[in-house]
Amino acid sequence: MTVRAPSLPRLSGVVRAGAALAGGRVATEGAVVLAYHDVGDDPSNRTDHYVSPAQLRRQLTTAVDMGVRFVDLVTLTEAFLSGQPVDGLAAVVFDDGLVGVHRHALPVLADLGLTATVFAVTSGLGSSPPWWRGAARLMTRGELAEVAGAGFAVASHTRTHPSLPGLDATGLADELVGARHELQDLVQTPVDLLAYPFGHHDARVREAVAAAGYAAGFSFLNGRITAGLDRFRLPRITMWAGQGRARLAYHLARSSRSWPDTQSDVVGGPGAE
Secondary structure: OOOOOOOHHHHHHHHHHHHHHOOOOOOOOOEEEEEEOEEOOOOOOOOOOEEOHHHHHHHHHHHHHOOOEEOOHHHHHHHHHOOOOOOOEEEEEEEEOEHHHHHHHHHHHHHHOOOOEEEEOOOOOOOOOOOOOOOOOEOOHHHHHHHHHOOOEEEEOOOOOOOHHHOOHHHHHHHHHHHHHHHHHHHOOOOOEEEOHHHOEOHHHHHHHHHOOOOEEEEEEEOOEOOOOOOOOEEEEEOOOOOOHHHHHHHHHOOHHHOOOOOOOOEOOOOOO
16 A cells, blocks of 8 residues: 655645644735634534534634634735735634524624624524524524624625525526625625625626625635635635634645635536536
């Protein structure tokens, strides 16, 4: 049996992670967006990407201990779009707008002195998300407003969380423009960022996102945000309960070149491989 040596980018990431955990700082090019979904302490909730409040605290504390500098997603995105350096920056986001963000994530981040962005779905607020069986309910309109009032930013995850490449032009406009206007009416601040439901997008969807007035779109592919990326194909890092200290340290330290291609033209939906 032939044993293959680790590739240089992977080995470098391991070395950087080890150094950071030993008291150093992450010195990897680019920024990261830590993408969460729900937070809670319900043992019957076995959905993917569900983390406990204690796990959320440990993960964010690990990143802070490694020298990652957390900023809000709007600040990170504006720096990227204007060509400013984003090395060492990170942002926390929560997709869907589930109630655990209000009940559990908000107190943890407030205690750590951090903020976050909620990519909210606007249809069915207060009800169970039909796209995710077994998940907790969405925040109500009032709870989402309270989260925004506590300092979290609110961004768009569309109106009903469909796979956007499967929609016609009318459907795309309704999901993208409709959600943006509804959220802006609710929080009374600009809503310029979008996360693609299921991470699905293609060229037609990205054009519609730009036409709807969004400044950037975030996928569900893992990677770092570095200069030269398409503003409508920005990667994130998926967060879940299995992101222990060592694994997270490695992911925070690894280079953008070590991740799979985040700039695929079609991700999910019609035409995807």
